[in-house]
Amino acid sequence: xxxxxxxxxxxxxxxxxxxxxxxxxxxxxxxxxxxxxxxxxxxxxxxxxxxxxxxxxxxxxxxxxxxxxxxxxxxxxxxxxxxxxxxxxxxxxxxxxxxxxxxxxxxxxxxxxxxxxxxxxxxxxxxxxxxxxxxxxxxxxxxxxxxxxxxxxxx
Ligand code: HEC
Numbered sequence: 057x058x059x060x061x062x063x064x065x066x067x068x069x070x071x072x073x074x075x076x077x078x079x080x081x082x083x084x085x086x087x088x089x090x091x092x093x094x095x096x097x098x099x100x101x102x103x104x105x106x107x108x109x110x111x112x113x114x115x116x117x118x119x120x121x122x123x124x125x126x127x128x129x130x131x132x133x134x135x136x137x138x139x140x141x142x143x144x145x146x147x148x149x150x151x152x153x154x155x156x157x158x159x160x161x162x163x164x165x166x167x168x169x170x171x172x173x174x175x176x177x178x179x180x181x182x183x184x185x186x187x188x189x190x191x192x193x194x195x196x197x198x199x200x201x202x203x204x205x206x207x208x209x210x211x
Contacts, residue, residue, distance in 0.1 A: 082139035087185050095190025098183045102175060104128070110194065121171075122162055129194030141195060142188055145179075148172035 099105075099113070106118040109125040135141045143150050148170040163171050179187075 082137065085139045085142075087142070087188065090185040090187070090189025092186070092190045092193070094183075095186035095188070098179070098187040099190055102179065102187075107172065124162075126163060128191065131196040135195050138188070138192060141192060142184070145184060145187065146176055148174070 099110075100115065103115070103118055104110075105113060105115045105125075107121045107126055108128045110128045135144055149168075149172075165171055
């Protein structure tokens with residue numbers, strides 16, 4: 057009996073330890089639901105296509121920055137979760153995709169930061185929300201849990 061209690065405690069403690077997350081964890085991160093149509097406009101307006109390729113989209117009027125544009129969407133990119141997708145836009149150098157030296161030199165600056173333009177001073181939060189809503193379905197990412205304000209309503 058004592059052994060059983062001991063084993064149960066060990067299992068419980070390990071499960072609880074696995075559930076705790078640090079302050080840097082994306083756990084609990086959520087944006088309100090965005091408008092995909094407006095997100096598409098944001099994507100075109102901010103000229104993401106001058107460096108990126110996205111299936112079904114092109115803007116021949118843009119000057120292309122790279123010989124091989126950085127593809128967006130799909131399953132092969134570093135973006136695997138909703139939080140990573142948001143991070144890619146607001147903090148592009150946070151996690152650069154592993155790639156070969158030749159491409160590496162083209163897409164990163166000498167200090168290793170990403171050549172991706174920073175939009176934080178020009179893009180509104182609403183635009184970011186809509187942009188992410190537009191881009192998310194292009195990725196094979198884990199679904200997000202939207203904030204449903206209804207649950208807070210007092211009955
Ligand atoms: C000046 C060029 C440039 C522009 C403009 C640009 N990006 Fe990027 N972006 C990059 C580069 C370079 C990377 C790749 C960094 C790496 O992983 O090495 C990147 C990476 C990304 C990623 C992560 C790629 C992935 O799937 O793993 C996302 C998402 C992204 N950009 C979205 C955008 C959006 C949305 C816009 C427009 C608002 C935009 N970018 C505009 C250069 C650019």
